[in-house]
Amino acid sequence: MVKVKVEGKELEVEKGTRLGEIFENLGIEKAIGGKAGQRIIDLLTPIEEDMEIVPIFKDDPESLEIMRHTLSHIMAHALKEIYGYDKVHLGIGPTTEEGFYYDVEVEGHTISSEDLPKIEEKMREIIKNNYPLFRKTIEREEAIKLFSQMKEKYKVDIIERIDLEETISLYGQDGFVDLCKGPHVPSTGMVGEFKLTHVAGAYWMGDSSKPMLQRIYGIAFWDKKELEERLRFYEEAKKRDHRRLGKELELFLIEDEIGAGLVIWLPKGAILRRLLEDYWKEEHIKRGYQLVYTPHVGNAKLWQISGHLEYYKPNMFSPMQIEEEEYFVKPMNCPFHVAIYKSKVRIYKELPLKLAELGTVYRYEMSGVLHGLMRVRGFTQDDAHIICMPEQVEEVIEETLAFAINMLKDFGFEDFKVYISTRPADAIGSTEQWELAEGSLKKAVEKLGLSYEIDEGGGAFYGPKIDIKIRDAIGRLWQCSTIQFDFNLPERFNMEYVGPDNRRHRPYMIHRAIFGSIERFIGVLLEHYAGLLPLWLSPVQVKIIPISPEKHGSYAKQIETKLKQEGIRVEIYLRDERLNARIRDAELQKIPYIVVLGDKEVESNSLSVRGKREGNMGSMSVEGFISMLLEKIKNKE
RNA sequence: GCCGGCGUAGCUCAGCGGCAGAGCGAGGCACUCGUAAUGCCUAGGUCGUGGGUUCAAAUCCCACCGCCGGCUCCA
Numbered sequence: 001m002v003k004v005k006v007e008g009k010e011l012e013v014e015k016g017t018r019l020g021e022i023f024e025n026l027g028i029e030k031a032i033g034g035k036a037g038q039r040i041i042d043l044l045t046p047i048e049e050d051m052e053i054v055p056i057f058k059d060d061p062e063s064l065e066i067m068r069h070t071l072s073h074i075m076a077h078a079l080k081e082i083y084g085y086d087k088v089h090l091g092i093g094p095t096t097e098e099g100f101y102y103d104v105e106v107e108g109h110t111i112s113s114e115d116l117p118k119i120e121e122k123m124r125e126i127i128k129n130n131y132p133l134f135r136k137t138i139e140r141e142e143a144i145k146l147f148s149q150m151k152e153k154y155k156v157d158i159i160e161r162i163d164l165e166e167t168i169s170l171y172g173q174d175g176f177v178d179l180c181k182g183p184h185v186p187s188t189g190m191v192g193e194f195k196l197t198h199v200a201g202a203y204w205m206g207d208s209s210k211p212m213l214q215r216i217y218g219i220a221f222w223d224k225k226e227l228e229e230r231l232r233f234y235e236e237a238k239k240r241d242h243r244r245l246g247k248e249l250e251l252f253l254i255e256d257e258i259g260a261g262l263v264i265w266l267p268k269g270a271i272l273r274r275l276l277e278d279y280w281k282e283e284h285i286k287r288g289y290q291l292v293y294t295p296h297v298g299n300a301k302l303w304q305i306s307g308h309l310e311y312y313k314p315n316m317f318s319p320m321q322i323e324e325e326e327y328f329v330k331p332m333n334c335p336f337h338v339a340i341y342k343s344k345v346r347i348y349k350e351l352p353l354k355l356a357e358l359g360t361v362y363r364y365e366m367s368g369v370l371h372g373l374m375r376v377r378g379f380t381q382d383d384a385h386i387i388c389m390p391e392q393v394e395e396v397i398e399e400t401l402a403f404a405i406n407m408l409k410d411f412g413f414e415d416f417k418v419y420i421s422t423r424p425a426d427a428i429g430s431t432e433q434w435e436l437a438e439g440s441l442k443k444a445v446e447k448l449g450l451s452y453e454i455d456e457g458g459g460a461f462y463g464p465k466i467d468i469k470i471r472d473a474i475g476r477l478w479q480c481s482t483i484q485f486d487f488n489l490p491e492r493f494n495m496e497y498v499g500p501d502n503r504r505h506r507p508y509m510i511h512r513a514i515f516g517s518i519e520r521f522i523g524v525l526l527e528h529y530a531g532l533l534p535l536w537l538s539p540v541q542v543k544i545i546p547i548s549p550e551k552h553g554s555y556a557k558q559i560e561t562k563l564k565q566e567g568i569r570v571e572i573y574l575r576d577e578r579l580n581a582r583i584r585d586a587e588l589q590k591i592p593y594i595v596v597l598g599d600k601e602v603e604s605n606s607l608s609v610r611g612k613r614e615g616n617m618g619s620m621s622v623e624g625f626i627s628m629l630l631e632k633i634k635n636k637e
Numbered sequence: 638g639c640c641g642g643c644g645u646a647g648c649u650c651a652g653c654g655g656c657a658g659a660g661c662g663a664g665g666c667a668c669u670c671g672u673a674a675u676g677c678c679u680a681g682g683u684c685g686u687g688g689g690u691u692c693a694a695a696u697c698c699c700a701c702c703g704c705c706g707g708c709u710c711c712a
Contacts, residue, residue: 111641112641112642113641113642113706198707199641199642199707200640200708201639201640201641201706201707202640202707203639203709206708207709208638208708208709208710212640212708213640213708214640214641215640217706217707243705248648254704256685256703260702260703260704315710363712365710366638366639366709366710367638368639368707369638369708369710369711370703370704371705375711376712379712381712467712478712479711480712516712521712547670547671548669549669550669551669576668576669577670577675578670578675579669580671580673580674581673581674581675582672582673583671585673585674588673596671596672598670600671608671615672
């Protein structure tokens with residue numbers, strides 16, 4: 001007998017009684033599963049020991065996970081029914097943040113998106129039939145035999161990896177059996193609303209040397225409304241895709257004739273980029289950084305010493321031969337900044353030394369990973385290297401992190417995730433170095449009150465780091481800011497400073513970037529604002545529309561001059577179109593303010609202002625309009 | 638790089654063995670307009686590139702380049 005406690009009630013039942021039965025006895029209806037501590041168990045799970053269980057209902061987020069998991073099984077079941085039980089080989093079928101997927105191999109057929117409706121239909125049939133699910137445990141040897149017979153080679157692979165102590169469970173319904181830990185709903189009719197969305201490739205076990213399976217993705221919610229909302233969100237996200245906005249707003253150009261992953265900044269995009277750069281430079285100068293410039297290529301000897309040729313060569317552009325010497329286009333700025341540090345003897349009073357550069361680097365990225373501005377082959381890092389003494393590390397990290405967060409906030413980002421990556425297995429550097437560095441990272445994050453995740457062992461071999469990722473329009477996280485220790489380069493380049501004791505010491509070196517890359521940051525920015533940039537960053541801030549270019553053109557010109565004198569980026573709409581068409585055009589260009597000028601305005605020496613965010617704002621004086629704009633620009637609105 | 642899909646006018650796309658198409662945009666003309674599309678006319682394409690099959694290829698096949706969705710990798 002085991003004792004089970006649920007919602008304050010205690011019940012003694014026979015060992016091995018299923019959770020569903022226990023809930024039934026206690027009169028708990030409509031539970032989808034239960035939580036025992038952190039573990040989610042389903043209604044089919046036998047209870048083998050005393051425990052306290054919190055029931056999971058439909059409004060608990062965990063219930064979605066259970067239902068989605070069953071949907072992935074139903075999809076596998078449908079595939080088996082359609083393509084044959086011995087032709088479909090199943091990989092893994094987990095849940096995702098909004099649905100589920102299953103990795104499969106179908107012998108003699110490639111699933112394409114055209115097959116999805118057919119698969120969905122079969123799934124709905126299975127759901128309608130409301131097959132009860134079964135769960136049973138099985139011995140390891142027996143499991144291997146069973147799945148070998150079923151030609152489920154990937155499942156056999158999984159079983160062989162399962163810990164010897166772990167119990168192996170099977171779930172299934174009707175003629176379908178799957179190796180699975182659960183949890184599931186107890187019958188196929190109990191799942192929610194779903195839709196299969198797309199098919200993509202995925203390596204078995206995420207290993208590029210292993211075969212590639214097809215991953216079929218679906219999304220699922222309890223509520224049809226929620227599902228539809230999600231689908232609408234995807235449509236909406238497509239509209240704010242920075243690649244599309246870049247084209248529509250004439251910001252940048254990426255073309256195969258120029259080269260994959262290489263960005264051309266069009267005039268309007270160049271304004272945006274320049275604003276970012278100017279602001280970045282000002283902020284760095286304020287904080288004691290020294291701005292430098294370094295070359296785009298460097299002698300192979302340099303990259304030899306830095307270790308890049310040893311560790312980073314696959315990511316570098318091929319070398320070029322100049323007068324019997326090899327040169328490489330830089331994939332990083334670090335060695336040059338080190339050279340600046342080493343250009344003279346450094347003393348402790350100079351430290352921390354902060355060198356910063358908007359350094360354009362080129363990296364070979366595999367063609368399949370290129371993605372608009374987010375992943376390119378040539379990009380400009382807002383790079384800086386801080387060289388300091390061990391006793392300064394903590395203060396430096398704290399200051400740097402605060403700087404990064406403040407800057408991100410100035411651009412309107414609040415939704416980011418902070419990760420600290422710690423020492424990996426094959427690390428260089430002493431334990432003291434790692435401990436000091438990791439400790440300073442954690443302290444800084446905590447001091448700023450940021451929540452963070454530890455990526456245990458996720459640091460580079462040369463040092464731990466903090467990464468800040470920003471969420472994009474469709475929920476993808478992009479790494480932007482990074483603060484990384486480097487125990488490698490100071491050794492390799494024999495960096496030193498003269499301490500108060502008049503002896504030579506090895507400094508700590510910290511790499512850091514706030515935007516990460518200007519390209520990526522602008523990509524994230526565009527998606528974040530769906531192209532409607534804050535006023536201070538808008539390439540065109542005001543569009544003046546004279547109702548009749550002939551009658552009101554000269555007044556428009558006067559206004560333009562006044563605004564320009566205040567540094568406001570303004571254009572006059574001269575094309576001869578109907579007023580509504582011109583307003584529409586300016587709206588589509590996402591220009592923050594439209595100024596309409598007609599007889600009324602000329603007579604009263606005023607403006608009629610329409611804000612992209614505010615709508616029609618009515619009549620305003622020129623001075624009032626200007627001071628409103630300047631105020632907003634100053635506040636980075 | 639790998640798996641799958643896709644490259645047709647500046648943009649979005651239709652056509653899928655038999656004359657190269659639409660809408661938007663662009664240029665011109667008329668309209669002179671009060672807060673999200675005025676009407677008419679015109680120009681614009683080596684159908685990604687190269688090869689093949691065929692009487693005939695945008696269309697079928699192969700290779701390459703690029704893009705898209707993912708995987709792996711990463712700022």
